[in-house]
Amino acid sequence: MTKWVYRFGDGSAEGSAGDRNLLGGKGANLAEMSGLGLPVPPGLTITTDVCKWFYDHEKTYPDALKRQVDDALEWIGGLVSRGFGSADKPLLLSVRSGARASMPGMMDTVLNLGLNDETVNALAADAGDERFAYDSYRRFIQMYGSVVLGLDHEHFEEVLDDEKARLGHEFDTDLTASEWQGLITRYKALVKDELGEDFPQDPHEQLWGAIGAVFSSWMNARAITYRQLHNIPAAWGTAVNVQAMVFGNLGETSATGVAFTRNPSTGEKRLYGEFLVNAQGEDVVAGIRTPQDLTEAARIESGSDKPSLEKLMPETFREFVSICDRLEAHYSDMQDVEFTVERGKLWMLQTRSGKRTAKAALKIAVEMADEGVISSDEAVCRVEPGSLDQLLHPTIDPTARRDVIASGLPASPGAATGEIVFTSEEAVARVKEGRKVILVRVETSPEDIHGMHAAEGILTTRGGMTSHAAVVARGMGTPCVSGAGGLRVDLKNEQLITVSGTLKKGDVITLDGSAGQVIRGTVTMLQPELSGDFGRLMEWADVARRMKVRTNAETPADAKAARSFGAEGIGLCRTEHMFFEGKRIVAMREMILADTEKGRRAALAKLLPMQRSDFVELFDIMAGLPVTIRLLDPPLHEFLPKTDEEIDEVSAAMEVSADLLRERVDALHEFNPMLGHRGCRLAISYPEIAEMQARAIFEAAIQAGGKAGALVVPEIMVPLVGLKEELDFVKQRIDAVAREVMSENGSDFAYLVGTMIELPRAAIRAGAIAESAEFFSFGTNDLTQTTFGISRDDAASFLQVYQQKGIIERDPFVSLDIDGVGELVKLATTNGRGTRADIKLGICGEHGGDPASIHFCEATGLDYVSCSPFRVPIARLAAAQASIRKT
């Protein structure tokens, strides 16, 4: 016969912590604690299999269930010398949900179950306290009425308020036993009025009502949303835990509280928590009374005049501390526990791994490894890679009040405060005066680079997670909120219009780039602290990981920052990004807008020395580590001059009329620039561009190689290839330039030519392309764009709706779409290696810094991931976890 019910209590249990899937997290840990001989109120767990049955069979139960529950209740009653339904020695129960993954507050709970007009008197006699008994009964009617009978919680609150007003009482605690009795009569009348039925008096009917309510709450709207947000499958179901009630509200020798075995915000190894005397669990959470500290040390620190548990109940406290130590050692992790003291007797109600900040996670992991409790590999797996963001940037003090005026995408983490400016020129000007600014734009373009560099933070009202603003800001480590659609930029009047009013140029705002929030005014910040724990954990991660971690960088500042974060080379240098500063953009525009080869060569001649010296600097910073330089890949719309001023500037440099230039700009207009004249298509139309870049790279390699003494082997990458013939065409030009430079310098040097795989056709034809390509780098930004046929610049608005409606779980521009885009990556990997066994494989789309995507890269066997500088530590940790979990 199937076992649907598992018992625990009195130092034994039928389940254990390993039965999490069947018993849920709470049930499995209650069983484990009981099995360890810890004081756990006896109880039973109805398995998650029953939940599945319940939904598969029109909300009914398997036949054997009732019998198994009854038998277990009899066993529990025997342990506590009470009987369920007994009028003189009633067994009262708590009924709680408990899924495999913790879903705090999402599902329903019923306490004090078993109380009725008769048993309430027994409880009163037993406790020697009528007031307590009637208060418990009215709480039960209220909880059961709303959770099980579906009555509006407010109805009960209204009756209570009305009754208090009638009696002239301010607080619940003012009501006497007989006044609570009066309220119970009114509550029961309310139930009868609303439902046309009496409040159930039969404890068994109450119990099955509560069990059904818990199972039904698995499908309530809150729980469904929570599961979507946290990737919890609906098929898991919840368990139901039914436990003998213990009371923390039986007078001054009773109490209830919560504790963490270490401090969850700092990680400090010290018991941390609070309790209330003469209270039930919900009172601690409700925050009506100020809780007391557990330890004397904490009480002295907080300056509280209320006694600590240590002082008030020294023996209970000692027992509690020893249980906490035991639990932490047993689970090899920091625990979050709930407890109740009933007339001096300690009961443990829950234990689970405690949630913690990134800082605490690091400290706890490193200290536990030092204590020998866990291995260094386990320590590496204990820290959530994404949470390292919190440690690398200033963040908003979690206790600070926020006046949020709009929300957008959390495009680049960290927080920043500054005065609003609407143009990059204004940003630079104000920063020169020593002020701090937030650059606010509808969207940014390459022309904004100087403003973006100057600004503390960047806010756009349009654009997604891979929009220009987002990518560039992440690269710079500048906080950014993108696509804040609720805001409107009124450029003409230099105003930012919000739903709650208008902000002017110079007004101060704060961005929380980690949460995607725009906040009015300043907020208290916490500065990053790369403590010793961080360094040690990263060392262990580096030992454990197989994949290399490179960075996407083109400026010396980014390259240096990335090196300091541990980057092992550059995986993507976007050369077009090197032409924004100062006058460079003008030469770049000259080149794009020239309509003859001669004109282009003239502009290229201006660009060559700048490129060469940039590359020398990058090679120097990377000191012999691999550097992948991508040939120009400019979606033209990002580079064409727009304003009259810009046109005049370029026309003067090119010595052509502004009108002629305008015509040329019009002629270059593209309806769909992302799929237009970009990538290798540009090098095919104008090979002289690729030739100039190849020359700059080779000459820089000779120069840097000679200087640093380190061998520089540049990797030249051709973008947006779909056909092998495209790559061959460009490669021929590169090879020819290499021969020229070698003979001019009388030197020989090594270099690699490879391609990005960022079009489905390239992935499908990877076997053929690998005949020419010495490496592949997966450009998963474009590969996602072209596989889905969704514009990466326009995706934010509707992909958010897709997420809200549950059509996709995560934005595929943020976390790789493993089923679709991932299949293409796998195909290209297999076929590329089939042709060229030692082909070097990496990823340089934004996904290279996303932990879930990094796991995929490890599983697929890529050689490295490349990501923006501030993501390098995240990638190092995620790559290590992927290696460890694979073995």
Ligand code: PEP
């Ligand atoms: C990509 O497409 O993934 C890529 C890295 O190139 P870019 O973002 O510059 O188009």
Ligand code: MG
């Ligand atoms: Mg691309």
